[in-house]
Amino acid sequence: MKDVLIEVRDLVKTYRSGEEKLNALDGVSFSIERGEFVAIMGPSGSGKSTAMNMLGCLDSPTSGVYLLDGEDVSDLSGDELAHIRNVKLGFVFQGFNLLPKLTALDNVALPLLYMGVRPEERRQRAEQALERVDLTSRLHHRPNQMSGGQQQRVAIARALVGQAPVILADEPTGNLDTKTSYEIMGLLSSVNREGRTVVLVTHEPDIAAYASRVLRFKDGKIVEDVRQSPRQGEEG
Amino acid sequence: MYELLRTSVLSLWANKTRSLLTMLGVVIGVAAVIAMIAIGNGANRQMSEMMSGLGTNMIFIRAGAPRTGGVRQSAGSGARLTLDDIRAIERECWAVGAVAPQVSTPSQIICENQNWMTQVIGSTPGFFTIRNYAPQSGRLLDEEDERAASKVCVIGSTVAFELFGGLDPVGRSIRIRRIPFEVVGVLAPKGESGMGQDQDDLIVVPITTAQRRLVRSQIAGSIGAAFVQARDASMIDSAIAEMRALLRQRHRLSDDEDDDFILSNMTQMVESMQKSTQIMTLLLGVVASISLLVGGIGIMNIMLVSVTERTREIGIRMAVGARARDIRSQFLLEAVLLSMTGGIFGILLGALASFAVTHFLKWPTSVSGGAVALAAGFSCCVGIFFGLYPAWKASLLRPIDALRFD
Numbered sequence: 001m002k003d004v005l006i007e008v009r010d011l012v013k014t015y016r017s018g019e020e021k022l023n024a025l026d027g028v029s030f031s032i033e034r035g036e037f038v039a040i041m042g043p044s045g046s047g048k049s050t051a052m053n054m055l056g057c058l059d060s061p062t063s064g065v066y067l068l069d070g071e072d073v074s075d076l077s078g079d080e081l082a083h084i085r086n087v088k089l090g091f092v093f094q095g096f097n098l099l100p101k102l103t104a105l106d107n108v109a110l111p112l113l114y115m116g117v118r119p120e121e122r123r124q125r126a127e128q129a130l131e132r133v134d135l136t137s138r139l140h141h142r143p144n145q146m147s148g149g150q151q152q153r154v155a156i157a158r159a160l161v162g163q164a165p166v167i168l169a170d171e172p173t174g175n176l177d178t179k180t181s182y183e184i185m186g187l188l189s190s191v192n193r194e195g196r197t198v199v200l201v202t203h204e205p206d207i208a209a210y211a212s213r214v215l216r217f218k219d220g221k222i223v224e225d226v227r228q229s230p231r232q233g234e235e236g
Numbered sequence: 237m238y239e240l241l242r243t244s245v246l247s248l249w250a251n252k253t254r255s256l257l258t259m260l261g262v263v264i265g266v267a268a269v270i271a272m273i274a275i276g277n278g279a280n281r282q283m284s285e286m287m288s289g290l291g292t293n294m295i296f297i298r299a300g301a302p303r304t305g306g307v308r309q310s311a312g313s314g315a316r317l318t319l320d321d322i323r324a325i326e327r328e329c330w331a332v333g334a335v336a337p338q339v340s341t342p343s344q345i346i347c348e349n350q351n352w353m354t355q356v357i358g359s360t361p362g363f364f365t366i367r368n369y370a371p372q373s374g375r376l377l378d379e380e381d382e383r384a385a386s387k388v389c390v391i392g393s394t395v396a397f398e399l400f401g402g403l404d405p406v407g408r409s410i411r412i413r414r415i416p417f418e419v420v421g422v423l424a425p426k427g428e429s430g431m432g433q434d435q436d437d438l439i440v441v442p443i444t445t446a447q448r449r450l451v452r453s454q455i456a457g458s459i460g461a462a463f464v465q466a467r468d469a470s471m472i473d474s475a476i477a478e479m480r481a482l483l484r485q486r487h488r489l490s491d492d493e494d495d496d497f498i499l500s501n502m503t504q505m506v507e508s509m510q511k512s513t514q515i516m517t518l519l520l521g522v523v524a525s526i527s528l529l530v531g532g533i534g535i536m537n538i539m540l541v542s543v544t545e546r547t548r549e550i551g552i553r554m555a556v557g558a559r560a561r562d563i564r565s566q567f568l569l570e571a572v573l574l575s576m577t578g579g580i581f582g583i584l585l586g587a588l589a590s591f592a593v594t595h596f597l598k599w600p601t602s603v604s605g606g607a608v609a610l611a612a613g614f615s616c617c618v619g620i621f622f623g624l625y626p627a628w629k630a631s632l633l634r635p636i637d638a639l640r641f642d
Contacts, residue, residue, distance in 0.1 A: 058555065058636040079559040085635075086557025097552045097639065101250055113239055114557035158556065 004067075005165060005197050006032040006055065011064035013050050024050040025061070026220035032199065034165065037192040037230060039200045039208035042217030049170065051217065052201045056089055056168050057081045069165060086114050090159025090167045090196075092188075094174035096151040098143040104130060104154045105139045111162040129157035133187060149180035156187060160196075167191060169200045173207055185210045189230065206231075244570040247546075258538045259578035261531030262618065266582025266611045267589060268524035273607040274590035276517025278600035283510040293333070293466040294366070294502035295476060297322075299458070300495055316496050319443065321486055322462050326362075328482055331475035336363035337443060337462040339451045345439065347399040347410040354395055356412055356439045358446020366465045374406035374421030377442055381420075385444035389417040392436035393425040415449055417441065472501055525614070531578065532618035539571050539626035550630055551638030560631035567630050571623020572616060579615030583608055 013025040025047045032038055042048040053059040054066060057073055060081075066074045073084055090111075091097075098107045109126035117125070130139060133153040143151050152172060159167050169188060173181035189210050192198045202208050209231040216224035248255045299317035322337040338359040345352045357363070364376045372393065381388050389412070396405050405419045426435040441450070443459070466475040476499050483497050543550070550563055590601040 053636050056555070058639065059634070079561070082554060082557055082559040082635075085555060091555050093639075097548075097555070099549055099552060101246055110553070111556040114553075114559070114562060119239065162557075 003034040004031045005034040005036075005069055006199075007065075007067040008054070009065045011051070011054060011066065012062045013047075013054065013059070014062045023220050025054070025064075027064070028217075028220070028222055030215060030222060030225065032197060034197055035192070035195055036213055037189070037198045037200070037211045038213045038215060039202055039211035040215045040217060041201075041203060041205075041208050043203070046217040047220040048201050048217045050220075052168060052170050052199070055166075055199060056091060056170075057084050082114075086111055087162060088164055088166060090162065090164040092152065092155050092159050092167065092169040092172045094171040096143065096148070096155050096175070098151055098154055098158075100143050103140045103142055104135060104146070104157075107143070107154055108157045108161050111158060115162060125161055126157070129161040130154070132160060133157045147180075148176050149183060152176065152180075152184050153187065156184070156191070160191065165197060167196050167198045169198065171201055171203075173202070173204070181207065189232070240566060240569055241573075243566060244573050247542075248570060248573060251542075254538060255574060258534050259574055259581070261534040262528065262575050262578030262615055263531075263582040263585060265524065265528030265531040265618075266579045266615050267585035268527050269521060269611045269614070270583055270586025270603060270607055271589040271593070271601075272520035272524045273517060273610075274586070274601040274603045275593060275599060276513060276520055277602040277604055277607070278590075278594070279513040280510060280517065281602055282600050283506060283513060292503065293469050293472055295464045295466060295472065295479070296498075296500045296502050297462045297464060297479070298498045298500075299460060300497045316458070316487060317460070317462070317483075318458050319447070321483060322459065324486060325462075325464065325479055325482060329475060329478040331466055331471040331478055332464055333467040334362040334365050334465045335462055336360055336366045336464075337459045338363065339443060339446050339459050341446075341451050343412050343439075343450065345395065345399065345410055345412055346414075347408070350399045352395060352398045354392075354437050354439055356389075356441060356446070356450060358441050358443040358450065360443055362465075363440060363463070366463050369426070370424045371421045372424040373404060374419070376421055377440060381442040382444050385442060385448055387415065387417045387441075387445060387449075388420045389439050389441045390421040390423060391419055391440075392423050392438045394434055394437040395439055396422045412439065412441070413450060469503070472503060476501060528614060528618060532575065532622040535571055535574055535619065536622035536626060538574075539567060539623055540629070542570070543567060543626050543630040546630075547633060547638050547641040550633055551635055551641065554633070554635035555639060563633075564627045564631040567627035568620065568623045571627065572619035575615045575619030575623075576612075579612050582615065583611055586611070 008031070009029045011025050011028040012023060015022045015024055028047070028051060040048045040051060050059070054061050057068075061074060064074065065072060068084065068088055071084075073081065076084065099110070102110070105123065105126050108129050109122040112122040112125060127139065130136060133156050135150060135153050135157065138146060138150060138154075143154070146154070167188070172188070173184055176184060185207055188198055188200070198211075200208070200211060208214055209228075211228070212230045213227045214224070215222055297317065319337055322335050325332055326335045336359050338357050340355055340357045342353065343356045345354060360382060361377055361379060363369070369376075371390070374390070377388065377390055389410070391399075391405060391410075399405065399410065400408070405422055408419050409416050410419060411417070423436065464475065464479065466472045479499060480495065484495065487496055489496065553563060587603050590603050593599050594601045
């Protein structure tokens with residue numbers, strides 16, 4: 001019995017530009033089991049980012065079904081989707097997307113705020129999450145006082161703090177140098193080995209090498225689905 | 237909630253200059269409301285004080301301007317109002333409660349080595365009732381003094397202080413126009429009247445004494461004016477009618493002749509003055525409210541700019557789980573915080589301005605708790621009203637669009 005965490009069936013997303021209709025996603029179906037580390041690859045315009053937005057409940061599909069952790073989230077309301085994002089998903093973005101006026105600790109605690117966790121517990125859990133990404137010494141730094149790698153670690157801590165089962169990383173190394181990229185990927189690998197399901201969007205093969213499975217997109221469809229033995233990270 | 241407050245304060249603090257300038261609109265608006273209402277209230281209270289100083293249900297009678305061959309002379313010069321007229325009014329007019337005829341003359345008062353210029357009023361015992369004067373020490377004038385035209389007087393507390401300092405003047409002698417008078421009483425102080433007149437700077441002597449020794453008039457027994465008190469507020473009009481009829485009859489005026497006296501309803505006069513200050517207060521309040529409204533629009537403007545500027549922040553918050561209402565309350569709180577802080581500073585500034593007006597222009601002002609509460613409540617409402625639209629707009633953003641925004 002497989003433990004399926006993410007299942008999408010016939011997912012279609014259509015964008016309209018004037019008279020023309022563009023199918024960014026054209027009937028995509030796949031499923032991801034709990035504990036997998038999946039890389040989504042493809043050239044730009046292939047629909048991989050659109051797929052990521054769907055998986056992240058940031059956007060709704062035109063048609064199709066998306067089951068997340070057994071729940072159909074294809075047509076939930078905005079607030080219901082906010083709740084799903086809050087408890088089921090952790091985001092890591094290319095541009096880090098930290099709030100510039102908040103300290104690392106406050107940034108990490110943000111999802112807990114919307115979960116309704118009490119302040120003392122928020123602080124405690126945010127500290128633990130920052131400890132997990134080796135940033136204990138930067139608790140009270142603002143994003144602009146940290147390096148790119150450190151900012152991305154804060155973002156990963158933010159994704160971890162709510163105990164979300166799925167981590168969605170959208171080109172997490174796009175703004176980082178090679179060495180830092182490998183450090184971040186090592187961190188994501190170890191997070192994956194601890195039992196989190198990680199879905200990664202990238203167009204760099206050496207980054208995708210950290211995943212145990214690669215989904216390749218082209219023109220809104222999946223053209224390849226291969227399993228591989230993941231590259232082991234230095235961090236762990 | 238605390239976290240929400242902290243977030244709002246932080247983001248307002250991050251744009252200090254802008255927040256301050258935005259607040260300024262509300263500060264000025266609220267300050268204007270407070271100051272204007274304070275000035276209006278002050279004027280109103282002054283009117284009320286004037287009214288109570290005057291006594292209630294008052295009618296003022298003056299000898300009118302008689303015609304001498306078509307040329308009207310100044311009021312009072314004909315002097316056809318006599319003490320007997322007033323006595324007749326007291327006797328025959330049913331709606332009249334008390335009368336106080338008066339003749340008055342400014343006089344130099346001498347007491348040993350002190351002297352003082354004041355108004356000497358000749359009147360009847362009714363004067364004290366009508367004008368609400370009570371004795372502080374000694375006694376008031378009575379019927380006996382009037383009948384005997386005795387040389388006694390009652391002095392106001394200002395006169396007592398100027399002539400006698402701390403000593404008790406009762407039983408002592410003063411000279412009014414070189415004529416010695418015995419002080420039989422001192423009046424309890426009443427303070428300044430609504431017009432800013434010292435109501436304690438006067439001397440009262442029996443009207444008969446005044447007519448005989450102090451005021452020489454062309455017609456025997458004539459007086460300049462009299463205060464009449466109606467029995468109660470509802471009888472003012474009938475009292476005026478009765479007096480007019482009686483005086484016309486006594487002065488033998490035919491139907492086609494004008495009155496040779498003037499009756500004025502003091503209560504009505506004060507009331508209409510009061511009404512006009514109320515209208516002034518209202519108008520000032522409206523003008524001030526408009527400036528508050530403008531301040532509110534400033535807040536809305538800045539909040540809209542802020543929402544656009546912070547689209548990305550909104551996207552991030554939504555991505556990690558903020559619901560539409562979380563975003564809405566955050567921006568609403570910021571707007572309310574701005575307007576309320578502005579309101580508090582405005583109240584302080586308004587109170588300060590009112591104080592300055594009283595201090596430098598000598599206008600009476602009164603900062604009422606009601607006006608403060610009104611301004612505080614109003615500024616809060618302005619924040620909510622003008623914050624609602626930007627907050628609602630922010631909450632409508634789709635997370636995906638907000639995140640992509642640069």
